Amino acid sequence: MFDSLNGEGLLIHHWDTDGICSACLLLSHLNGRKIKNITPELGNYFLTNEELENCSIFDYIIVADMALPEEQILKISKNAQVFIFDHHLQNEIKQVFHHNPIIKSDKPNDYPSASWIVNDYLKNPVNLFAILGIVGDHERRILKNLKFKEIINKFCVKNNLTFDNLLRMVYLLDSNYKLGYKKSVENTPHILIQIESPSEILNNELWNKNLSILDNEIELQLRQPSDENSKTIFKKISTKYNIISTVTRRIAWESGKNAIVVNTGYFSDKDQIYMRCAKNAEQMIRRGKQLGFKCGGKKEVLGAILPKDKTDDFVKELKDFLNN
Numbered sequence: 094m095f096d097s098l099n100g101e102g103l104l105i106h107h108w109d110t111d112g113i114c115s116a117c118l119l120l121s122h123l124n125g126r127k128i129k130n131i132t133p134e135l136g137n138y139f140l141t142n143e144e145l146e147n148c149s150i151f152d153y154i155i156v157a158d159m160a161l162p163e164e165q166i167l168k169i170s171k172n173a174q175v176f177i178f179d180h181h182l183q184n185e186i187k188q189v190f191h192h193n194p195i196i197k198s199d200k201p202n203d204y205p206s207a208s209w210i211v212n213d214y215l216k217n218p219v220n221l222f223a224i225l226g227i228v229g230d231h232e233r234r235i236l237k238n239l240k241f242k243e244i245i246n247k248f249c250v251k252n253n254l255t256f257d258n259l260l261r262m263v264y265l266l267d268s269n270y271k272l273g274y275k276k277s278v279e280n281t282p283h284i285l286i287q288i289e290s291p292s293e294i295l296n297n298e299l300w301n302k303n304l305s306i307l308d309n310e311i312e313l314q315l316r317q318p319s320d321e322n323s324k325t326i327f328k329k330i331s332t333k334y335n336i337i338s339t340v341t342r343r344i345a346w347e348s349g350k351n352a353i354v355v356n357t358g359y360f361s362d363k364d365q366i367y368m369r370c371a372k373n374a375e376q377m378i379r380r381g382k383q384l385g386f387k388c389g390g391k392k393e394v395l396g397a398i399l400p401k402d403k404t405d406d407f408v409k410e411l412k413d414f415l416n417n
């Protein structure tokens with residue numbers, strides 16, 4: 094597939110551990126080619142006009158662990174060959190190479206991360222980066238997936254690691270995007286390509302410093318008051334850090350309930366909404382898009398960015414959806 098590629102390439106990847114690890118696997122496979130990697134403006138699940146324009150000079154563009162809007166993909170495909178490796182919910186884009194087994198098969202549990210999908214596609218053996226992407230996207234809950242529990246356990250035994258070591262690595266890798274360090278996110282795949290041992294991730298001084306700042310902020314936000322009924326917890330926070338997905342996970346997983354979180358502090362003119370639920374969120378993702386919001390997610394997750402004056406109405410729709 095990649096053998097026929099010529100010219101200059103651009104790799105656009107998600108800013109989280111799964112996106113970074115997918116990027117690392119792709120970049121090391123494409124080693125020796127002229128390829129640049131970027132992550133979108135942190136918090137945006139789409140490209141800005143400037144980012145779109147910058148795409149036009151590349152001969153091929155690879156997108157990893159992100160469901161960029163279809164119209165943007167079609168636009169960049171006019172000047173470049175486009176490859177997508179992803180596991181988010183999205184209609185198949187037939188005009189480009191769109192490798193997303195989640196939307197083509199009915200076994201989402203066999204494809205827990207983009208890193209796994211990329212690694213499988215490249216026919217690599219199981220390795221740290223394929224595994225870290227999975228742990229990043231699912232944390233401890235992956236241990237309920239018996240197939241992957243075994244794969245991860247085997248990997249840990251072989252490499253003298255614990256599951257907590259893997260989780261710690263994920264938090265360290267995620268610390269850069271959560272603090273808003275876009276350049277560091279983009280540099281991380283290059284650091285990972287170089288490392289010889291997982292301990293180099295665990296002992297990275299900068300990432301450890303990041304983490305202690307974040308831990309304080311997350312605990313502070315979790316202490317904000319919430320609204321709660323028997324099924325759902327709603328919390329409003331205001332933080333300049335990109336920790337809404339972490340805060341939402343913590344609330345949902347610690348309570349066993351659905352969680353909706355609004356962050357009013359990340360964008361000056363927009364709010365972030367994040368929802369984790371026991372129901373399939375697909376219907377509300379479509380609804381958010383229909384209302385014109387930047388909206389996406391997976392089976393159990395919805396993320397949206399929307400104008401501040403629309404937040405209350407959409408939160409009400411989400412609550413009605415969850416409570417019915």
Ligand SMILES: [Mn+2]
Pocket residue numbers: 111112158180206207230
């Ligand atoms: Mn992912």
